[in-house]
Amino acid sequence: xxxxxxxxxxxVSVTPDATLAQVAGRMRVADCGSAAVMRxxxxxxxxxxxxxxxxxxxxxxxxxTSAGVFMxxxxxxxxxxxxVAVIALRMVALGIRHLPVVDAAGxxxxxxxxxxxxAALETHPAPAASDPAG
Numbered sequence: 063x064x065x066x067x068x069x070x071x072x073x074v075s076v077t078p079d080a081t082l083a084q085v086a087g088r089m090r091v092a093d094c095g096s097a098a099v100m101r102x103x104x105x106x107x108x109x110x111x112x113x114x115x116x117x118x119x120x121x122x123x124x125x126x127t128s129a130g131v132f133m134x135x136x137x138x139x140x141x142x143x144x145x146v147a148v149i150a151l152r153m154v155a156l157g158i159r160h161l162p163v164v165d166a167a168g169x170x171x172x173x174x175x176x177x178x179x180x181a182a183l184e185t186h187p188a189p190a191a192s193d194p195a196g
Contacts, residue, residue, distance in 0.1 A: 063145070063146045063147075063182065064142065064143055064144065064145060064146065065140050065141065065142050065143070065144045065145075065146060065149060065163060065174060066142035066143065067146070067182070068146060068174065068178050068179065068182050069178050070163050070171070070172035070173065070174055070178075071094060071172055071173045071174070071175060071178070072092075072172060072173075073098050073162070073170050073171065073172050073173055074088055074089060074092045074094050074096070074097045074098065074173070075097060075098045075099070075100045075170070076088055076097050076098070076099055076100070076109070076129050077099070077100065077101060077129070078099055078101060078106060078107075078128060078129055078130030078133070079128050079129070079130065080099075080128065080129045081124060081125055081126065081127060081128060081129070082109075082114060082117055082122065082124035082125075082127050082128070082129065082132060083124040083125045084129075085097050085109050085114070085129050086114055086124065089111070089114075094173070095110060095111045095159065095160060095175065096108055096109065096110040096111070096159075096160035096173060096175075097109050097129075098162055098170050098173070099129050099130065099133045100170065103169055103170075105137070105139070105162055105164065105168075105170045106130070106133065106135065106136075107129075107130075107133030107134050107135040107136065107137060108133060108134050108137040108160065108162060109129050109132065109133050109134075110134075110158075110159070110160055112159075113132055113133070113134065114132075116132075117132050137161075137162055138152065138156060138158070138161060139161065139162045139163065139164045139170075140161050140162070140163050140164070140174055141163065141164060141165070141166070142163060142165070142171075146179060146182055149161065149174070149179065150176075150179045150180075153176055153179065158176075159175060159176040159177075160173055160174070160175055160176070161173070161174045161175075162174075
């Protein structure tokens with residue numbers, strides 16, 4: 063199964079100069095757990111719920127700190143042609159729950175979540191490996 067067969071959430075994007083409070087507001091309105099940090103259609107980074115919690119726990123003022131300061135720069139991405147099982151393993155290995163999906167030109171087209179991956183793998187489980195011993 064390929065990433066293109068999964069529900070890919072619409073991309074919520076912010077600019078690097080948006081404050082963390084503005085990012086949180088955009089995520090709340092969109093009911094999503096992450097936002098792509100972009101400039102001129104180029105993906106610069108990603109801000110997740112975890113990043114916002116960490117910033118607040120660290121005493122950062124979310125009304126004065128920009129997304130560019132707290133984003134995870136150069137995030138790992140997926141393409142629509144990627145194998146879902148490979149992407150799921152990559153997300154687990156990296157400890158991430160959100161992955162931008164980019165087209166062949168590298169332009170972000172949506173966001174893949176661990177939740178949508180888990181649902182897809184639950185409804186389309188990988189074939190069981192055969193036992194070579196018989």
